[in-house]
Amino acid sequence: MEISTTASTATVDDARLAEILENPGFGQHFTDHMFTVEWTPDAGWHAARIEPYGPLTLDPATSVLHYAQEIFEGMKAYRHEDGSIWSFRPEENAGRMVRSSHRLALPVLEVPDFIQAVDELVKVDQRWVPDAAGEKSLYLRPFMFGSEAFLGVRPSQHVTFMVIASPAGAYFKGGIKPVSLWLTEEYTRAGRGGMGAAKTGGNYASSLVAQQEASAHGCDQVVFLDGQEGKYVEELGGMNMYFVYDDGHIVTPEVGTILEGITRSSIIELAGKLGHQVEERKFSIDEWRDGVTSGRITEIFACGTAAVVTPVGSLKWAGGEVPCASEGGEVTTQVRQALVDIQYGRAEDTFGWMHRIV
Ligand SMILES: *Cc1c(COP(=O)(O)O)cnc(C)c1O
Secondary structure (H helix, E strand, O other): OOOEEOOOOOOOOHHHHHHHHHOOOOOOOOOOEEEEEEEEOOOEEEEEEEEEOOOOOOOOOEHHHHHOOEEEOOEEEEEOOOOOEEEEOHHHHHHHHHHHHHHOOOOOOOHHHHHHHHHHHHHHOHHHOOOOHHHOEEEEEEEEEEOOEOOOOOOOOOEEEEEEEEEEOOOOOOOOOOEEEEEOOOOOOOOOOOOOOOOOHHHHHHHHHHHHHHHHOOOOEEEEEOOOOOOEEEEEOOOEEEEEEOOOOEEEEOOOOOOOOHHHHHHHHHHHHOOOOEEEEOOEHHHHHHHHHHOOEEEEEEEEOOOEEEEEEEEEEOOEEEOOOOOOOHHHHHHHHHHHHHHOOOOOOOOOOEEEOO
16 A cells, blocks of 8 residues: 655644653543545555645535444554563554444455554554553554445445544552442343444444443443343443353353454453463353352453453343452453563463564
């Protein structure tokens, strides 16, 4: 892919950048540039460019605004101790975007083009990648949307793919704290044949009211059950789940209607290497309640790119509550540490997961 670059003449100055990187938060500050490439049926992908970050001008009839033909990815660039910059399994994000594009009837952006787009933006805005200390990173948001101006219901004949980047602080400031969960029995996030496995904004739009329900009950996050039987644990709004048993084996809900997290699949491999047997299968809400009550489940955690690995605390629903599985969280800590050590270059990358950008 041929990429043209127009350098920004209004970049954030060094003093201000240092201030931002000191305490970046999440998704609040954006780098000096953005990547864009457009697609039409006749021209295919064309006009790939890096240009100054700024607002888009959209016709009010732009299809994504009406029929939500949109998909996205979430990944990070990590700075290592020696100053080099790396991404984690970018070909997995690229491959997942190809699968999402099939489900949303969007054109395929080939894996190497996706990786090149991300790499080039990170190279141009490399001063925005925070120092290795403190588990900060540059969060990367590739996304694709129907950008044709029309009001008919059919796949958009003009599509835009972009990458934007935003420095991210450590998810847990002041120590890792378990998240409390609300079990929604009213809402589901996916059904058979639906979009559950696609990374699309629509899944998030439909999860927000359930998240509000969770907050109203004093919980941090919501957990969804399967849409068909209302019995099996799927995932949180944006994180996959793991259940650790007292004999060391680990269960994670099988794929199908859940989002196939790259953190999830990496943990399956890592936990195996750390000596845990990992089962991917249906996991019922009763197994959760009974397992914690009997003490057989000793730890529960959730995972995703943004938070990496988060311990899960209590589970509440309309009729009751089960407490946090355990306070210690040895396996959770061990898995989390093993993963971030690879990402930040502190442990040998035996799986070949890291991709050097700078
Ligand atoms: C992105 C996402 C995840 C986590 O996936 P990772 O690849 O691990 O970041 C989990 N659930 C949903 C619904 C998601 O959109």
